[in-house]
Amino acid sequence: xxxxxxxxxxxxxxxxxxxxxxxxxxxxxxxxxxxxxxxxxxxxxxxxxxxxxxxxxxxxxxxxxxxxxxxxxxxxxxxxxxxxxxxxxxxxxxxxxxxxxxxxxxxxxxxxx
Amino acid sequence: xxxxxxxxxxxxxxxxxxxxxxxxxxxxxxxxxxxxxxxxxxxxxxxxxxxxxxxxxxxxxxxxxxxxxxxxxxxxxxxxxxxxxxxxxxxxxxxxxxxxxxxxxxxxxxx
Numbered sequence: 001x002x003x004x005x006x007x008x009x010x011x012x013x014x015x016x017x018x019x020x021x022x023x024x025x026x027x028x029x030x031x032x033x034x035x036x037x038x039x040x041x042x043x044x045x046x047x048x049x050x051x052x053x054x055x056x057x058x059x060x061x062x063x064x065x066x067x068x069x070x071x072x073x074x075x076x077x078x079x080x081x082x083x084x085x086x087x088x089x090x091x092x093x094x095x096x097x098x099x100x101x102x103x104x105x106x107x108x109x110x111x112x113x
Numbered sequence: 114x115x116x117x118x119x120x121x122x123x124x125x126x127x128x129x130x131x132x133x134x135x136x137x138x139x140x141x142x143x144x145x146x147x148x149x150x151x152x153x154x155x156x157x158x159x160x161x162x163x164x165x166x167x168x169x170x171x172x173x174x175x176x177x178x179x180x181x182x183x184x185x186x187x188x189x190x191x192x193x194x195x196x197x198x199x200x201x202x203x204x205x206x207x208x209x210x211x212x213x214x215x216x217x218x219x220x221x222x223x224x
Contacts, residue, residue: 034212043203043215105155
């Protein structure tokens with residue numbers, strides 16, 4: 001079945017460091033891929049998405065490219081800020097199955113000043 | 114305001130009591146979902162709905178009941194609350210092919 005695997009955290013970085021959070025997926029069809037962010041005490045917010053192979057999603061300095069050949073959707077940011085501290089979830093959407101989403105387990109990012 | 118609203122934000126209830134968590138969305142999205150979020154388990158799907166009067170079980174449905182008589186509402190009922198149902202509950206809605214929009218969550222404590 002469909003699934004998402006993302007790197008375990010927590011990830012601790014200094015401000016202005018480069019961020020990569022790895023995400024790989026397994027899917028039988030042609031899913032859409034998403035990154036969500038959850039700030040403390042809040043719900044999940046959509047950060048970016050890509051709907052087909054080679055698409056690049058971007059938002060707030062974060063980027064991720066849909067790589068079908070490696071079944072990956074790694075999240076990157078060139079220079080993180082303290083305000084980026086949050087939990088990041090990779091997800092895929094199975095459009096053929098009631099639009100169900102499959103979430104990774106989440107990666108906590110701590111950014112130190 | 115447009116959006117997805119969950120109520121209450123916080124709830125403390127006793128073991129064995131029935132409790133209902135409310136979810137309301139203003140977009141008329143077809144799909145709605147209930148998740149619980151627990152440390153070490155990530156997000157787990159409880160129930161989902163593709164349209165009014167169409168619901169189906171997710172990964173962890175035992176002990177929960179849902180209904181969807183109107184497109185905009187998707188209440189989740191714990192018929193007889195247990196301590197293992199202490200969790201943060203998130204409702205979400207979406208349209209086909211688009212991302213989920215999540216509510217702010219309900220933090221439920223069963224004592």
